[in-house]
Amino acid sequence: MKNKTFKNTDEFKQRREKIFAKLKNSVMILFSGEESGWERFRAASPFVYATGFEEPDAICVLAPGQSEPYKMFVRPRDPAKEIWDGYRYGLDGVKKDFGADVSYDIKDFYTELPKILKDADAVYYSLEGTERDLHIIRAIKEYVATLGRTGRGMLPIFDCKEILGEMRLIKSAQEVQWLRQSCELSAQSHKSVMEQVWSGMNEKDIQAILFKEFFSRGAHREGYFSIIAGGANATILHYRDNNSPTKDGDLLLVDAGAETHYLTADITRTYPMNGKFTEAQKDVYSRVLRVQKELIAMVRPGISYSDIQEAARAKLTKELIDIGFLKGSVEENIKTKAFTKYYPHNIGHFLGMDVHDTGLYSINGVSRKLEAGMVLTIEPGLYIPEDDQTVPEKYRGIGVRIEDDILVTPTGQDVLTVSAPKEVDDIERLMSIAQRRA
Ligand SMILES: [Mn+2]
Structure with a gap:
C-alpha cells in the first residue's frame, strides 16, 4: 500500500520556490531520518516541509543554481524488502509522485554530493553532532579540493533553520486549513472524553478513550505524548506515567493534541472527574480561565510575544495575591520570582x-512582534503543591492549566480549539448529562 499523506503537491512546490529564492546560489541538504527499532517512523519535519515525502533513508538536496534544482536520494524499489516494510516509491516514484527533478539511489549520496556542490556559495545543513556531520564535511572538502589553489577555503555551513524556521512560523492558507483540522478534531475529542469519564477510572483508561476519539476522527498520530493527570498528578508539569486511579473529588488535567498532515494541536483542559467543581477548585479554575481569556484577547499583529508573557505573569501573580497565596505587591512578587512557586x-x-x-521569539535581543499567520498556544496554569502548608488545605494538590491554540489574523485572533468546552457551567452541564446517562 502506498503511503502518501499529502494529496496536494502544489503546496510543496510553492514552498520550494520560496526556499530557492532565499538560497540563491547555496545548496540545502535535508535528511528524512532513519527508522529505529519498532517505533513508527515519522520523517523529520524540515524534510517533510520541503518535500511531502515520508520515507526513511531519504535525502533532499535543493540547489536552485542548477538545471535540476530539486534532487532526491531515496531507497530503490525492492520487492523482497517491501514485503517487510511496505511500499517504496523508489527512484521513479519520487519524480512522478513528488515532483523531483532528478533522483538517485541513497547509497550514492556521498559520492554525488561533491559534484552537486559545484559553484555553490554555501551549504545549508543542520549539524547534528553525529557521524553524518563528518561525511558531509568530507564531501564539502572533496569539492573544495577540486577547485585547485584558488585560495578558496571551506564552504560556510549554515543551519537550515535560518531559512525554514522562519518560513514555518508563518502558516500558508493550506497549512492553516490542515492545522484547523487537527485542532478541531482534537477539541472535539477532548469534549468527548469529558462526557465519558467518571471517578475511579484509571488515567490509563482515559488515555485509551482519548486515543479512540482521536483516531476515529481521523488523527494521523498523537501529536506529542499525552499528559493524563488526575488529582495532584496535575501539579507535576511533565507527568507522563498516566497510570494512577482517580478519586471522587479529583480534578483531571488532560494535555493532548492530535496530528494530521504533520501539524499538531496542543490542548489542555482541566475538569472535575465527578462532574462538579468544589468551591476551592472552581476558585482556582476561574482565575486561570479569566487570565487565559484576557491573554487570548491580546493576541493580534504588532503586539510582542514578551508583552503577553509579562501580562501573564502580572495577571497570575495578582490572582495569587487576591486568593491569599502570596503576600505583598505584584511588582515585588515578580521581582523575587515568588510567583514561580505556583506558575x-x-x-x-x-x-x-x-x-x-x-521560529525565533526574539531577534537580536528584541522580542518579536506577532504577525498574521503565526500560530501560538496560550496556556496559563496554577499548580498548588500537595504539601504546601502555607495555603488552606482545600487548595492543596490542585493543578489547573487551560490551553488553546491561537491563529494570529490580520485583525486579531482566531481560536482554533473553541470546540473543547472550558466555561465552568458548560463543563458541569455537559458532564452532568453524560454522567446521568451512565
Ligand atoms: Mn503547549
Whole structure:
C-alpha cells in the first residue's frame, strides 16, 4: 500500500520556490531520518516541509543554481524488502509522485554530493553532532579540493533553520486549513472524553478513550505524548506515567493534541472527574480561565510575544495575591520570582509541525512582534503543591492549566480549539448529562 499523506503537491512546490529564492546560489541538504527499532517512523519535519515525502533513508538536496534544482536520494524499489516494510516509491516514484527533478539511489549520496556542490556559495545543513556531520564535511572538502589553489577555503555551513524556521512560523492558507483540522478534531475529542469519564477510572483508561476519539476522527498520530493527570498528578508539569486511579473529588488535567498532515494541536483542559467543581477548585479554575481569556484577547499583529508573557505573569501573580497565596505587591512578587512557586512555566509557544515549533521569539535581543499567520498556544496554569502548608488545605494538590491554540489574523485572533468546552457551567452541564446517562 502506498503511503502518501499529502494529496496536494502544489503546496510543496510553492514552498520550494520560496526556499530557492532565499538560497540563491547555496545548496540545502535535508535528511528524512532513519527508522529505529519498532517505533513508527515519522520523517523529520524540515524534510517533510520541503518535500511531502515520508520515507526513511531519504535525502533532499535543493540547489536552485542548477538545471535540476530539486534532487532526491531515496531507497530503490525492492520487492523482497517491501514485503517487510511496505511500499517504496523508489527512484521513479519520487519524480512522478513528488515532483523531483532528478533522483538517485541513497547509497550514492556521498559520492554525488561533491559534484552537486559545484559553484555553490554555501551549504545549508543542520549539524547534528553525529557521524553524518563528518561525511558531509568530507564531501564539502572533496569539492573544495577540486577547485585547485584558488585560495578558496571551506564552504560556510549554515543551519537550515535560518531559512525554514522562519518560513514555518508563518502558516500558508493550506497549512492553516490542515492545522484547523487537527485542532478541531482534537477539541472535539477532548469534549468527548469529558462526557465519558467518571471517578475511579484509571488515567490509563482515559488515555485509551482519548486515543479512540482521536483516531476515529481521523488523527494521523498523537501529536506529542499525552499528559493524563488526575488529582495532584496535575501539579507535576511533565507527568507522563498516566497510570494512577482517580478519586471522587479529583480534578483531571488532560494535555493532548492530535496530528494530521504533520501539524499538531496542543490542548489542555482541566475538569472535575465527578462532574462538579468544589468551591476551592472552581476558585482556582476561574482565575486561570479569566487570565487565559484576557491573554487570548491580546493576541493580534504588532503586539510582542514578551508583552503577553509579562501580562501573564502580572495577571497570575495578582490572582495569587487576591486568593491569599502570596503576600505583598505584584511588582515585588515578580521581582523575587515568588510567583514561580505556583506558575513556573512560560505562557506558550509557537505551534506547527512540532509541538514546540520553530521560529525565533526574539531577534537580536528584541522580542518579536506577532504577525498574521503565526500560530501560538496560550496556556496559563496554577499548580498548588500537595504539601504546601502555607495555603488552606482545600487548595492543596490542585493543578489547573487551560490551553488553546491561537491563529494570529490580520485583525486579531482566531481560536482554533473553541470546540473543547472550558466555561465552568458548560463543563458541569455537559458532564452532568453524560454522567446521568451512565
Ligand atoms: Mn503547549
